[in-house]
Amino acid sequence: MTESLAASIATLQDMIQGARVVAGFTGAGISTESGIPDFRSPGSPWMRHKPISFEHFRHSAEARREAWRRKFAMDDLYRDARPSQGHLAFASLVASGRMPAVITQNIDGLHQESGLAADQVIELHGNGTYAKCLSCGGRHELDWVRQCFDADGWPPDCRICGGILKAATISFGQAMPEEPMRRAQNLTASCDLFLVAGSSLVVYPAAAFPALAKENGARLVIVNRDPTPLDDVADLVIHAEIGSVFSVFVL
Incomplete structure (x- = not known):
């Protein structure tokens, strides 16, 4: 670890120690260290196919079939992914009482696997570890969906109302979930330190929360491997791997 990185981590520790309410905000970078690639990374499996829009999914049985085929293929690739040092650090910060919840752009469920309860994770883009009915909202576990899909390819x-099942994620063209957005806005408004980890801050409306926190008077910290559009207004910017920065916070 370089002297400058060590100094930045020490500053981050002081900022967290002095904060009343810390809002955590995570993006794909916290999960790349778990082996799950960023959507926009060169060569990412996510980029091999044109995304299937929400409307196309709703209106085309073939589109739904292809979406589920892709979903299960990706699940097989990253089945062994486990929480990174970053996930464990955020779980420790929540356990300490300084961070009420983590706002995340990720859909992999690794924050919950790191020890956080469902209500301690605000998922702006949904969750890919289960399915929901588009009609009644009923939850269905993926093991059953996969068993049916493998049986006949559809x-x-x-099972509740006969409606269309979709992975519980937010697709292109699908409305953002109201309750998580409301909770994220409330946490952003109440915090005095907003901590970003592993987000490029280019995907909206999620990326608006750090800017809103700063406008409300909170201090803004960005930890990301690459520069972001908000680096110039942040109080502390650390361009480094997530694990190397946050390992000191893991209990």
Whole structure:
């Protein structure tokens, strides 16, 4: 570890120690160290196919079939992914009482696997570890959906109402979830330190929360491998790997 990185981490420790309410905000970078590639990374499996829009998914059985085929193929690739040092650090910060919840752009469920309760994770883009019915909202576990899909090559209908099942993620063209957005806005408004880890801060409306926190008077910290559009207004910027910065916070 370089002297400058060590000094930045020490500053971050002081800022967290002095904060009343810390809002955590995570993006793909916290999970790349778990082996899950960033959507925009060169060569990422996510970039091999044109995304299937929400409307296309709703109106085309073939689109739904292809979406589920891709979903299960990706799940097989990253089945062994486990929480990174960054995930464990955020779980420790929540356990300490300084961070009420983590706002995340990720859909991999690794924050929950790191020890956080479901209500301690605000998922702006949904969760890919289960399915929901688009009609009644009923939850269905992926093991059952996969079993049905493998049997005849088609995803099953909702067992509750017969509606369309979709991974519980937010697709292109799909409305952002109201309750998580409301919770994220409330946490952003109440914090005095907003801590970004592993986000490029280019995907909106999620990326608006750090700027809103800064406008409300909170201090802004950005830890990301590459520069972001908000680096110039942040109080502390650390361009480094997430694990190398946050390992000191893991209990």
